[in-house]
Amino acid sequence: MPGMNAGIKINNTINDALDDEYLGSSAISKYILDYLSELGVKSFLVEENYIDKDYLIDFSKFYSRSFGDCKKFTKRIHFFSENFERQEIANALENENSEANTRIEESYLGFAVVRPIKDRLGNNIIGRTLLKPYNEFVDGSEGTKRILLTDQYAVNIFGKQLELETLPFQTQDQAVGACATTACWIAQCALTNIFGIEKISPIEITEISVAFPALSRNIPSDGLTYPQIKAFFNTVGLDTEFIDPNVIRSKPYYRNTGSDIVADIAKGYLTDLKIPIIVGLRIVDENNNVVAMHAAVISGYRHKNGVVERLYVHDDQIGPYSRVFPVRDFLSWDNTWSKKPGIKELTVNRLIVPLYPKIRHSFANIYAIFLQHYKPRLEAIRASPGFDSGVRFELFITEVKRYKQFIRKHSIKDKIAILSKPYPRFLWIIRLQSPTKIYADFVFDATSVFTTEPFDHIRYTT
Known part of the structure; x- marks a missing residue:
């Protein structure tokens, strides 16, 4: 031919x-x-x-x-x-x-x-x-694993069908939308199959968002404010949780826990249900002035036996799955931005999580329970017989159908009773596990406004 x-x-x-x-x-x-x-x-x-x-x-x-x-x-x-x-x-x-x-x-x-x-x-x-995307397992590093936001996409090349599992990316086109618009576009790609929202183009995101007025031109866009980001997700049928990490760090229950709030939020939303997190960043110059605000999407993390070593970020000024390393912790970032001339640091200002409205139990509330009532028990658990070294608690959100599919594949005490028991659609799980074994799940109703006690306790038998 x-x-x-x-x-x-x-x-x-x-x-x-x-x-x-x-x-x-x-x-x-x-x-x-x-x-x-x-x-x-x-x-x-x-x-x-x-x-x-x-x-x-x-x-x-x-x-x-x-x-x-x-x-x-x-x-x-x-x-x-x-x-x-x-x-x-x-x-x-x-x-x-x-x-x-x-x-x-x-x-x-x-x-x-x-x-x-x-x-x-x-x-x-x-x-x-x-x-x-990068491979799930890291070559030559036992116990190191990547958790990445991906979905299945069909690609057609001249009639030939191919499949690719990934998260879409694009750079900002400031004529129709700046970095926050692009971050919303990337996030909606991940949310389409999770919550069933419609995918729309960058300029449509800008048009929806600027219905909430700000003191700048609509198009060309100088960027979206936090209320405008919320307005976009509200319009497509989602709620949003705005998390100020510094507020949580100031709480008495956070102190002396050795926790990293940004890493824990990443694990909480990305581990199982794979909900994207939009991060609002401050760009600080050498005179400690905030010279700009920037938005990107946390699209994954890499951990070794539960300890987050790096984040992966879809940043419209860098690229897809770009690496972010912590400066002490992930409240301050070491990446391409922080290495630019005249830039002293890049710090996290807000974490914005688009959520289905029925997810009513906020991360801030469940995180307080996690830090106050579960993490302090680790020392006693590690000293008890029958637990592997490296045992830890993990906190994450899931959906009932995913969770029961997981239960079916594992040895659980009273498995049939648990599988046939009615559960709410969304669940917060506090899991006791080691690198090689799962011991127990404490299951919380994520659709309740607030609850301090788990409604179920799952015991793994092997």
Whole structure:
């Protein structure tokens, strides 16, 4: 098929992806290529004149009404961990039984959409991007594991269907929405399957959010305020929990517990139900002045036997799954931002958790119970016979169907009675476990306004 072969652009020189006709050479584009290099990227395929839904909506609402010659088609670049020739790709598209099909499926690393517009520095704007995440288990480090926000996405390349499990990313396009808009867009991608909300484009998020007025232009957007972020999630049918970590750190029950509030919130919402957390950050200069506010999405964490070593963040100014290390604890971040000239530190101001309205038992309340009534018991438990070294309590939220599926796979005392017992839809779990064993779950009703006692106590028998 000569015609099809001629239309396929496959490049086995991966650094060519930074050419201006592809990703471009912005810091974000370089991050994407560095990220892919860790996954073993070797080649890329270019899909010209790609219609991207999010950009098409932004185009129709904003760019199509501009005087400049703005195009409505984007360019989509697909990445692979193997080298391919054009004829191999053509054969795979033409013949489903071609040997190249398996290689394409197994080596696929994802794609990045390049919008046909530039930012204020003349860089290509990276649109909707889906890249394969890091592996769950860390090579060469026993007991170290990554918990990452992902969902299943279908990708169609010239009619060939591929699957990718990841969390979408894109950079900010300040004409239609700044960092907080992008953070809301990323968060809604993770929330769609959890809570059944509709996915909408960045400019639609901005339009909804600015219904709550602020003293800045609606479009072009200077960014969203906290009330505007709340207004967006309220409009799509969700509630939001705004957590000020410094308020919790000031509580008497928090002191001398050795806890890290930001890490504990990440574990609480990401471990099981995989609810994204929008983080509001202060950027502080060398004179201790807050020079800017920034928003990003905590999209995962890495822990060793329960101790969080790093966070992963979808940051529209850095890239997907970017690493964040603690400065003492995760209230202050060590990442790309903190290394910029003139920046002294990056500190967490607020953590914003979009929630289904029936989740009424707040993190602040359950965390107080966790720190006051469970964590202090650890010393006595560790001194008792029958417990492995490294035994600890963990706190996380889950949904009843997920929890009962988990129960079915484990040896539990009175399993049938527990499985047949009515439970509320959402549950807070305080789990006693070691690196190799689960001992007990204390189950709290997350749909209640406030409760201090678990309504069930699950004992694991092996």
